[in-house]
Amino acid sequence: MYLSVTQCILGCTLLFYGARCAQLEEENVTGGSVVKLYNKGQRVRLHSHDIKYGSGSGQQSVTGMNSETDANSYWQVRSPSDTHIPRGEAIKCGQAVRLTHIQTSCNLHSHHVSSPLSHEQEVSCYGEEGEGDHLDDWIVICSGKTWKRDQYVRFKHRETSAYLACSGQSYGRPIHGQKEIMSSTSDSSGQGKYWKSVEGVYIKPSENMGTK
Numbered sequence: 001m002y003l004s005v006t007q008c009i010l011g012c013t014l015l016f017y018g019a020r021c022a023q024l025e026e027e028n029v030t031g032g033s034v035v036k037l038y039n040k041g042q043r044v045r046l047h048s049h050d051i052k053y054g055s056g057s058g059q060q061s062v063t064g065m066n067s068e069t070d071a072n073s074y075w076q077v078r079s080p081s082d083t084h085i086p087r088g089e090a091i092k093c094g095q096a097v098r099l100t101h102i103q104t105s106c107n108l109h110s111h112h113v114s115s116p117l118s119h120e121q122e123v124s125c126y127g128e129e130g131e132g133d134h135l136d137d138w139i140v141i142c143s144g145k146t147w148k149r150d151q152y153v154r155f156k157h158r159e160t161s162a163y164l165a166c167s168g169q170s171y172g173r174p175i176h177g178q179k180e181i182m183s184s185t186s187d188s189s190g191q192g193k194y195w196k197s198v199e200g201v202y203i204k205p206s207e208n209m210g211t212k
């Protein structure tokens with residue numbers, strides 16, 4: 001008990017500067033936040049690394065990773081290709097975002113290319129220095145007004161309407177045990193299409209944004 005209260009207070013102090021612990025779960029995911037995305041169906045985190053697909057597009061691969069602590073599982077929530085989301089602004093349900101992989105600066109991407117294992121739609125990491133193309137835009141599908149931390153949401157690919165999902169199928173070498181991430185328009189993957197933001201750094205709205 002003592003430990004968890006201490007951890008909560010520490011977490012609040014470090015990440016939320018004065019926010020009350022009780023409000024943690026109600027916090028919005030905001031523009032500029034760096035998060036890990038946890039898959040409900042397969043209990044993996046969205047991951048990428050400097051390993052290209054051996055088939056399909058040959059672009060950088062995206063997988064589902066069991067480890068909680070891997071630094072290659074951080075993604076930044078950024079403006080989509082056509083509009084600007086101010087840093088710290090709550091992401092609205094139905095709004096498009098780009099998810100940029102922190103370690104390699106490419107964007108979560110999908111296109112009409114067959115995925116390696118399930119032969120659904122391939123999801124790759126595309127572009128350099130955070131610049132890719134319009135196929136990097138994902139609409140956040142959630143209930144309510146804004147994307148809340150710890151709320152399961154879906155990511156619908158803006159161009160193809162396919163949902164980001166973990167198929168549950170596992171890769172062999174050299175990324176043994178990592179799970180296939182793909183996108184799918186079918187209902188078959190169920191909970192594999194639901195994601196929540198977990199460990200991360202959440203950017204608070206700037207204090208001088210509103211007028212006093």
Ligand SMILES: *[C@@H]1O[C@H](CO)[C@@H](O)[C@H](O)[C@H]1NC(C)=O
Binds near residue numbers: 023026027028
């Ligand atoms: C989340 O965002 C909404 C809309 O901008 C805002 O009204 C609400 O106060 C925010 N919630 C928190 C806990 O900051």
